[in-house]
Amino acid sequence: MTTPLANLETTSRVRKRAQYEALEFELQNGDVRVRNGSYADPENHEYTVCIEDDLPTACTCPADAKYSEACKHRVAVALRRPILDAVRHHQLLADGGETVQPSNQVRDHKENSEEQPEIDESDCDCADFSSDFPCWECYRTGRRDLPE
Template sequence: MSKRNLPQAAEPTHPLSRLAFTKRVAKRAQYEAFEFTIVPEGVRVRNGSHANPEEHEYLVRVAGGIPATCTCPADARFDGACKHRVAVVIRAPILDAANRQVVADGGVETSAGRANHQQGESVDEDDGCETCLEEFPCWECVRTGVRALPE
């Protein structure tokens, strides 16, 4: 009996691993008071940490399942993703909602979908869930106290 080389399914790539960003950006994306609104163009992100939040509101466009661009000055000025793009990608419900598309044949919604805690996923308190990266936990694991942000 000969062995066959069967194609193996590719491992899903966590959207966060597809963005380049600094540790400083990652921390700010976690702790600043962002407010998210799903709009047809993407996700409107308002930073409630500022005295005048309405002056700190930007549009994050999602393409290919990741936050691709942001209208903030930092996204244009610096290499890597800005804190607004990282803030969207680490909050699975926001990214999933931004990935939803209305289909022309009657308005059926589809989603890129990802495993998350609301789908009954078991979470290892040492490693977190399958959406956590080794060096950076997902928002749900941080929010629920399963994992802490790296120093």
């Protein structure tokens, strides 16, 4: 099974930025609004990522229009399986399809801050990054730390 990230052409610099920048995500009618909280004025750094067949295919940011590779917003969405799952669930409902039960493999870490969520190895995208940089799931769950 290939990961959504494996289906995007991008650079390692963009992959890293998609992981370490303070990005916030909001589901909006089958698309994802990505807001970059790393800026002093994050309201001026909000873009919409379009999702088709579980793949971020377009973004309204200037970089996605200018370059042939995927922008950091599309990569950030591709890295976060729970976001893609939520989009798929919403799109199924909007299309009149049946709902899909969410996976219990990744639990919200806010539910029980003392207990680490269980991660299926298939959710790990570390192989797609340089050896010193963890994927979001490994970082979020504490399996790997960011390099110094």
